[in-house]
Every structure is written in C-alpha cells, then in structure tokens.
Amino acid sequence: MAVVVGGEDRPLARGEDGWWRPDAPLRPGTDYAFRVDGEGPFPDPRSPWQPQGVHRPSRAVDHGAFDWSDAAWRGFHLPSAVLYELHVGTFSPEGTFEGAARRLDHLVDLGVDAVELLPVNAFPGRHGWGYDGVALWAVHEPYGGPEGLKRFVDACHARGLGVVLDVVYNHLGPSGNYLGRFGPYFTETYHTPWGSAVNFDGAGSHEVRAFVVENALAWLRDYHLDGLRLDAVHAILDTSAVHVLEEMAERVEALAGALGRPLWLMPESDLNDPRLVRGRDAGGYGLDAQWSDDLHHAVHAALTGERTGYYADFGALGDVATALRDAYVYARRFSSYRGHVHGRPAGDLPGHRFLGYLQNHDQVGNRARGERIGHLVSPGRQKVGAALVLTSPFVPMLFQGEEWAASAPFQYFTDHEEEELAEAVRGGRRREFAAFGWSPEEIPDPQDPATFERSKLDWEERGEPAHRDMLAWYRSLLALRRRIPELGDGRRDRVESAVDERAGTLVVRRGPVTVACNLGDAPVDVAASGELTLASDEGVRRDGDALRLPPDTVGVLVGP
Structure with a gap:
C-alpha cells in the first residue's frame, strides 16, 4: 500500500495493529491519494476535503487553524427548541453556506432555535439531496467546503442558533464509493433499499464501527456542531450485544462532557420503537429525540384526504388525537399498509423525545412532483396543521419555506x-x-437541471399578501409557544382531545391552551374555554360559551 503525493508513490508501513502509516504526516493543503494492492489511486476514506470531487485526490486539512468566534456558545436546549430543516443547495439563490448564512436573521425573527442541515458530506456532482454521499468526513465543495461549513456554524452560534447535521450511516452512494477497497466495510449478510449494508456486526466490524462512531464525533468536535440527525436507522442492521447506536450515544455523551455543552442525537426510524430514545439504564440506546412520522401522516391524511401508500393507515381525526397523546398511532396495532402488527407503545417517554412536523424533506420530496402541503390544501387547512404541530407536546420542526407557504416545490434531483x-x-x-x-x-427527471432550479426558494415572494399572511401565522404560533411554558413541557399525559368525525372537528387541550379545529364542510360551534388568542380567519369568534369555527379554520384559546 502507498500514499500518492505529487504523482509519487510513497510506501506505507504496516503496524502490528494492521494499520498502514506513512513515515511522516502530510502538511495541510497537500493533495494525496492511496494505492491499494497496485490499484488506484483512490481518495482517502477519511478525507477531510475533496476539492475536485469524489473521484479525485483528497486534501489534508488542519482543523485547528480556523479562527472560531463562538467560545461563549453553550449549546441549545432540545426539549424547548424549535428546529428548522434546510437544504443548503436550495435554501438560497447562491446554494452555498454563505448564501444560507445571509438569511439566518429571518430564522431568528421567526423564532427558530436550531437549523438542521440535510447531508453536506461530499457526494457526486454539483447538486443533490446528499443521501448518496460517499466521503463521510469531507464537506461538499460546491457548498463551500470545510471552511464554508465552519463559517456557517460560527454565524449561527453568533445569532444564538444551534446547528444539527443529517448524517447517513446505513449505506453509501454508488458513485465514488471506494470504501470497500480498504477493508470489510460492507456485508452481504443484509441488504438495504439503497445498496450494500454497512458491516456493523461481522468479521472486522470493530474497525467499521470505530470508523462510523469517530466520524460522528469528528463532525461534532471539528465543526462545532450541536447534534446529528441519524438517517433511517432501521437500516443500520446490527445484532451485536451493544448496538452501534448505543455505542455512539455513549461516546457522544462523553464528548459533550468534555466540551461542556449538550450534544444531541436524533434518529429517524419507521419502526415505532421507543427503545431508540429510552435511556441506556432502562434498556434503550440512549438517543435523544426520534422523528415522529405517525403525527405527520395522521395530520397530512386528515388535511388532504389522501389514502394511498402509507396514508392508507390514517385518515381519521382520531388518529391525530392518538398521535398527539401517544406519539405513535401504530403501537402493537395492525397496519394494513404493512400487512402486520406494527410498533410498540411509547410508554412514559416525554414528548420531547419525539420531533413533530407538518412537512420535511422526505414527505415533500418523495412525492412525484415534490408538492408542499400548501400545494395540496387551502391556506386555511395549512394553518390548522401548523397549529396542531406547533402546540403539540413534541419538539417542532419546520421545513424550509413552510412558514410562508413557499411556492417552490422540493423535488428529487x-x-x-x-x-x-x-x-x-x-x-x-x-x-x-x-x-x-x-x-x-x-x-x-432528477437529472434535469431545471428540477434542481425550480426547487430553490423564492425569498422575494414573502412580501406578497398570501405568503405574508402565512408567515405572520407561523410567527404568532411560535411566539405563543415561547410565551406559555406548558407548550414546551413535553407532557403527553396532559393532552386531552374531543373528536367529532362526522362534523370534522377536533379540540385539543394542553394545560391552559386549547386548539379548536374545523375540517368539516359547514360552520360549527364547539365548546372551548379560555380567551381567543389566535384565529386563523376573521370568521373565528366567540359566541357565548362556544367558539364559532367556519370550515377549514382553527382557533387557539388560552385560559381556564
């Protein structure tokens, strides 16, 4: 094995531990690659920088050379936070970290506490969602490379915003994936929908696990990130006595202690298995907060009437009430979509162990045309959905542009x-x-550049009446969430609901807050106490002890 520098092969020496090492470290800025068994050269599997793309040589980086200004940053508190998911390439016209940083003040004014970036590790081509990444340690060069990400994180921290990064450990993309040349990183024992599974429990897996866990630590340490979203962990297949996710949680907890600030791990899973976010002392993996698809599916089906695909399992307003109280609609319950009993009860887990959302990149982008909820339902219905999510006992997350009902779709490119x-x-x-x-x-066509371009947000439209009105609604809901402590307390046991499926009404009470919704075809009067604080339409009004709700409206009341 040799390292290739300046066109010259420099032999590596194999140590007793099996690792090959050079006789001297490379200087920062040096381009290099590896020759393996006479083949190559190949990029470094731990490359910190791929300035010429995923097929070309790697470049050495000194992470200690960056001049950070966030020494006073002490992290953000996930249980009381509001997250904002964004894709760097489409969030701004520039499609870069720098372009995204210019729009951070909008997020601060909105009431967001942390941004969640779709994957930014190096992937083939200039644009993509990032889930076909192949260089797990390198930052995508068209976004701004390693320096660009550090400047973005520094700018976020200067504004009091945390930064969470989406990482993918269940597979690697097919193009530029040279990892298997360097060791038993993949296994044929399991298969994922996206290709070969990562070897977390077979021969040689101890080094594969170390590779992944150390990668997670590197993002948090070298880039000052505040957390990681773990993509599709149901496809991280590991029968070891200590699951790799549990090992990761232990190591991240230790790093948080060393850094003196909290670090968060947020898995995505479709298993409805609370063990992911249950404490290790109670037999769980010790992760922090799980994406809650059941809430999304229940609300989406109620708003749109869609019953295809996995929405076939949802549709009743009672499902929304169940999701708000129990986190999972499907917990040891038969799923017609899957054809078997699905899920496990969340038990006594608090609401802040789950993320709630009306939209996210998957639920928008994995539609044929990438339609947002605002393309599918009336503004009134989107306001109903936003009110249910943003007053829920879960950690709320918005998807870029949702707050002003952005006209741009988010398509797969x-x-x-x-x-x-x-x-x-x-x-x-x-x-x-x-x-x-x-x-x-x-x-x-995912390959058509127009598919990417039409997915970019149009920031100018925020000033148009319909978009301005939706933005004001979201701002009001987030301000209410900050003002009333009970909305952030995660108490699922305090969720009380009254459902009338025939009339299309749902009334949800959490402590002093009541959310009354009408998704029916006719005006209704519902019993609801408290002062009418927010109304999605001027037709929502008090009528004695009742609240008058026109169709597709919601009122938020505060008080006894």
Whole structure:
C-alpha cells in the first residue's frame, strides 16, 4: 500500500495493529491519494476535503487553524427548541453556506432555535439531496467546503442558533464509493433499499464501527456542531450485544462532557420503537429525540384526504388525537399498509423525545412532483396543521419555506455523471411512486437541471399578501409557544382531545391552551374555554360559551 503525493508513490508501513502509516504526516493543503494492492489511486476514506470531487485526490486539512468566534456558545436546549430543516443547495439563490448564512436573521425573527442541515458530506456532482454521499468526513465543495461549513456554524452560534447535521450511516452512494477497497466495510449478510449494508456486526466490524462512531464525533468536535440527525436507522442492521447506536450515544455523551455543552442525537426510524430514545439504564440506546412520522401522516391524511401508500393507515381525526397523546398511532396495532402488527407503545417517554412536523424533506420530496402541503390544501387547512404541530407536546420542526407557504416545490434531483446510474435512479423513482398511484409522466427527471432550479426558494415572494399572511401565522404560533411554558413541557399525559368525525372537528387541550379545529364542510360551534388568542380567519369568534369555527379554520384559546 502507498500514499500518492505529487504523482509519487510513497510506501506505507504496516503496524502490528494492521494499520498502514506513512513515515511522516502530510502538511495541510497537500493533495494525496492511496494505492491499494497496485490499484488506484483512490481518495482517502477519511478525507477531510475533496476539492475536485469524489473521484479525485483528497486534501489534508488542519482543523485547528480556523479562527472560531463562538467560545461563549453553550449549546441549545432540545426539549424547548424549535428546529428548522434546510437544504443548503436550495435554501438560497447562491446554494452555498454563505448564501444560507445571509438569511439566518429571518430564522431568528421567526423564532427558530436550531437549523438542521440535510447531508453536506461530499457526494457526486454539483447538486443533490446528499443521501448518496460517499466521503463521510469531507464537506461538499460546491457548498463551500470545510471552511464554508465552519463559517456557517460560527454565524449561527453568533445569532444564538444551534446547528444539527443529517448524517447517513446505513449505506453509501454508488458513485465514488471506494470504501470497500480498504477493508470489510460492507456485508452481504443484509441488504438495504439503497445498496450494500454497512458491516456493523461481522468479521472486522470493530474497525467499521470505530470508523462510523469517530466520524460522528469528528463532525461534532471539528465543526462545532450541536447534534446529528441519524438517517433511517432501521437500516443500520446490527445484532451485536451493544448496538452501534448505543455505542455512539455513549461516546457522544462523553464528548459533550468534555466540551461542556449538550450534544444531541436524533434518529429517524419507521419502526415505532421507543427503545431508540429510552435511556441506556432502562434498556434503550440512549438517543435523544426520534422523528415522529405517525403525527405527520395522521395530520397530512386528515388535511388532504389522501389514502394511498402509507396514508392508507390514517385518515381519521382520531388518529391525530392518538398521535398527539401517544406519539405513535401504530403501537402493537395492525397496519394494513404493512400487512402486520406494527410498533410498540411509547410508554412514559416525554414528548420531547419525539420531533413533530407538518412537512420535511422526505414527505415533500418523495412525492412525484415534490408538492408542499400548501400545494395540496387551502391556506386555511395549512394553518390548522401548523397549529396542531406547533402546540403539540413534541419538539417542532419546520421545513424550509413552510412558514410562508413557499411556492417552490422540493423535488428529487441528482447530478450523476454515469448515464447508467442516472437511468437506474429514474427507474427507481417510477417504481417507488407506483404504490401511490402516480404515473411516470408526473415525475420530473432528477437529472434535469431545471428540477434542481425550480426547487430553490423564492425569498422575494414573502412580501406578497398570501405568503405574508402565512408567515405572520407561523410567527404568532411560535411566539405563543415561547410565551406559555406548558407548550414546551413535553407532557403527553396532559393532552386531552374531543373528536367529532362526522362534523370534522377536533379540540385539543394542553394545560391552559386549547386548539379548536374545523375540517368539516359547514360552520360549527364547539365548546372551548379560555380567551381567543389566535384565529386563523376573521370568521373565528366567540359566541357565548362556544367558539364559532367556519370550515377549514382553527382557533387557539388560552385560559381556564
């Protein structure tokens, strides 16, 4: 094995531990690659920088050279936070960290506490969602590379905003994936929908686990990040006595203690398994907060009436009430979509162990045309959905542009150089959408640059009346959440609901806050106590002891 520097092969020496090492470290800024068994050169699996793309040489970086200004930053408190998910490439016209940083003041004014970035590690091409990343330690160069991410995090911390990064440990993308050349990083024992599974429990897996866990620590330490969102952990297949996620949680907790600030791990899983976020002393993995798809699906189905795909399991307003109280709608309950009993009760876990959202990149982007909720329902119905999520006992998360009902869709886009791979992606999207009844003609070409461009937010439209009105609604809801402590206390046991499926009404009470919704076709009067504090429409008004609700409206009341 050799390291290639300046076109010259420099032999590496193999130590007793099996690792190959050079006789001297590389200077920062040096381009290098590895030759393995006479083949290559290949980029470094731990490359901190791929300035010429994922197929080209790596570049050495001195992470200690950056001039940070966030020494006073002490992190953010997840249980009381509001998160904001954004994709660097489409959040701003520039599609860079610098462009995103210019719009941070908007998030502060909105009432956001932390941003959650879609993956920014290096992936093939210029634009993509980031879930086909192959260089887990490097920052995507078109976004701004390592320096760009550090400047962005520094700017966020200067404004009191935390930063969470989405990371993918269940698979690597196909193009530029040279990791298997360096050791038994993959296994044929399991398979994922996206390719070979990572070897977390087979021969040689101790080094694979170390590779992944140390990568998580590196993002948090070297880039001053405040947390990680762990993509699709149901596809992290590990039968070890100590699951790799539990090991990661232990190591991250130790790093948080050393840094003197909290660090958060937020898994995404479709298993409805509370063990992910239950404490290790109680037999769980010790992660912090799980994405809650059941709440999204229940609210989405109630608002849109959609019943295809996984929405076939939802649709009743009672499902919304169940999700708000129990976190999972499906907990040891038969799922017609899956064809089997699904899930496990959340038990006594507090609400802040779950993230709640009306939209996210998956639920928007994995539609055929990438429609947002505002493309599918009236503004009134979006306001109802926002009120239910933002007054829920869960940690709320917004998706970029949701707060002003952005007109831009968020479609699936790629920039693969290999035509065979590009066609495979197109075919995969068609097969995936067949379950929802969407025809191939409805699906934009992921490889068409226009698909990427139309997904960029239009910031100028915020001043238009309809968008300005929606933005004011979201700001009011977030201000209310900050003002009333009970909205952030995570007490699921204090959620009380009254549902009238025939009339289409749902009244939810949490402590002093009552949220009364009408998704029916006719005006209704509902019993609701307290002072009418927020109304989605001027037709929402008090009428004696009742609240008058026109169709597709919501009122928020505060008081006994």
